Amino acid sequence: xxxxxxxxxxxxxxxxxxxxxxxxxxxxxxxxxxxxxxxxxxxxxxxxxxxxxxxxxxxxxxxxxxxxxxxxxxxxxxxxxxxxxxxxxxxxxxxxxxxxxxxxxxxxxxxxxxxxxxxxxxxxxxxxxxxxxxxxxxxxxxxxxxxxxxxxxxxxxxxxxxxxxxxxxxxxxxxxxxxxxxxxxxxxxxxxxxxxxxxxxxxxxxxxxxxxxxxxxxxxxxxxxxxxxxxxxxxxxxxxxxxxxxxxxxxxxxxxxxxxxxxxxxxxxxxxxxxxxxxxxxxxxxxxxxxxxxxxxxxxxxxxxxxxxxxxxxxxxxxxxxxxxxxxxxxxxxxxxxxxxxxxxxxxxxxxxxxxxxxxxxxxxxxxxxxxxxxxxxxxxxxxxxxxxxxxxxxxxxxxxxxxxxxxxxxxxxxxxxxxxxxxxxxxxxxxxxxxxxxxxxxxxxxxxxxxxxxxxxxxxxxxxxxxxxxxxxxxxxxxxxxxxxxxxxxxxxxxxxxxxxxxxx
Numbered sequence: 001x002x003x004x005x006x007x008x009x010x011x012x013x014x015x016x017x018x019x020x021x022x023x024x025x026x027x028x029x030x031x032x033x034x035x036x037x038x039x040x041x042x043x044x045x046x047x048x049x050x051x052x053x054x055x056x057x058x059x060x061x062x063x064x065x066x067x068x069x070x071x072x073x074x075x076x077x078x079x080x081x082x083x084x085x086x087x088x089x090x091x092x093x094x095x096x097x098x099x100x101x102x103x104x105x106x107x108x109x110x111x112x113x114x115x116x117x118x119x120x121x122x123x124x125x126x127x128x129x130x131x132x133x134x135x136x137x138x139x140x141x142x143x144x145x146x147x148x149x150x151x152x153x154x155x156x157x158x159x160x161x162x163x164x165x166x167x168x169x170x171x172x173x174x175x176x177x178x179x180x181x182x183x184x185x186x187x188x189x190x191x192x193x194x195x196x197x198x199x200x201x202x203x204x205x206x207x208x209x210x211x212x213x214x215x216x217x218x219x220x221x222x223x224x225x226x227x228x229x230x231x232x233x234x235x236x237x238x239x240x241x242x243x244x245x246x247x248x249x250x251x252x253x254x255x256x257x258x259x260x261x262x263x264x265x266x267x268x269x270x271x272x273x274x275x276x277x278x279x280x281x282x283x284x285x286x287x288x289x290x291x292x293x294x295x296x297x298x299x300x301x302x303x304x305x306x307x308x309x310x311x312x313x314x315x316x317x318x319x320x321x322x323x324x325x326x327x328x329x330x331x332x333x334x335x336x337x338x339x340x341x342x343x344x345x346x347x348x349x350x351x352x353x354x355x356x357x358x359x360x361x362x363x364x365x366x367x368x369x370x371x372x373x374x375x376x377x378x379x380x381x382x383x384x385x386x387x388x389x390x391x392x393x394x395x396x397x398x399x400x401x402x403x404x405x406x407x408x409x410x411x412x413x414x415x416x417x418x419x420x421x422x423x424x425x426x427x428x429x430x431x432x433x434x435x436x437x438x439x440x441x442x443x444x445x446x447x448x449x450x451x452x453x454x455x456x457x458x459x460x461x462x463x464x465x466x467x468x469x470x471x472x473x474x475x476x477x478x479x480x481x482x483x484x485x486x487x488x489x490x491x492x493x494x495x496x497x498x499x500x501x502x503x504x505x506x
Contacts, residue, residue, distance in 0.1 A: 152374055
């Protein structure tokens, strides 16, 4: 009786201790691994948080008191078995085998599956690459976009004077330079600046004639003789025109009318604002109309002459945009345009000279400088463009690899237009917004050509297999028997195993 009582007490103590231990565990550990409520993920095992190699079938804590991490059973889709069409030599894709084997070096043949050629609606050569491989080979992509694009022609230009703003001053009469007011080359002169004072006997005579004609007109102005007034006025007009033809400035003619004194010196003025490029005479020198006194140039707008080869002429026209850089002004780009294309070709160089115009308000561009010129010709507004490095060029065509979906690349032939600034225009074969491969496309191209060759091989094999099946079927039907009927008709009762043993064994 005492032993039975002791057993009951121990059983009750064990049950109470188990209940107390269960209440001390976290709520997640109360449920067993085998029994899980509907809708909850099934826990496969528990993993040590510091050492994933250590696992436990039930929840527990490590030595530091850290909870084990549950590992759940995920519903995995069973991969569909792929049909192997044939096996390919790893070193020579042209060598195939219907069954698995190894080459002479012991390398396994590579299986070619039925879905390697892609879906039936996909173009031949479409490549599928897993994301890890895409990242490892460094595939980068970019989207086709619309932008204005122009063909760029690089040329060497030379800065020159603007001939429309270039003045060569010659006197209209012979005489002596009594005062040279501007005697330095390179300095700036404004419009109307007095350059020199000239003494000429012809100018003195012309002034005297004008004063006489002026006095005669004033004497007969109030006269009633109309014919005399008319002739006197005509003489006054002709004498004034003579002074103007000698380039006597208007202010000197006005001073002559007011003072009635002959001016010994004639002033020669600057026709516009510019720089003195050359002085052809000095003070006290006798000059004639054939002598060049000054060369004045307006450098605020200059010309740049560029020689263009005849092959590039069809692409350019007047008013096309131009950019220019010079070594004397690093980091700055000057903007201008084409203003004239010469009508003749230089025989020795087989080039045509093209004239450009550029603004030069700071006078940084100096005649005689060499410049690097970029001509933007054949402008194409709103063109579909892609980065030039995305183009895969072969001997017969150009193509791109278009991203159909992540890891799926479609080869597509395109028609190219102009190229400029690292971009190439796509005339046909691509729409704006489509994504194309810009790097590692040659690796993808190699795989694409292999896939395309495999697809063509499969098509040939299928075409050859179809007639063979038809021939076999027609032969069987023509004999009135099913395949294998010949074996059924054979009488094998007369054959004895002893005879086979005698023939087969030595």
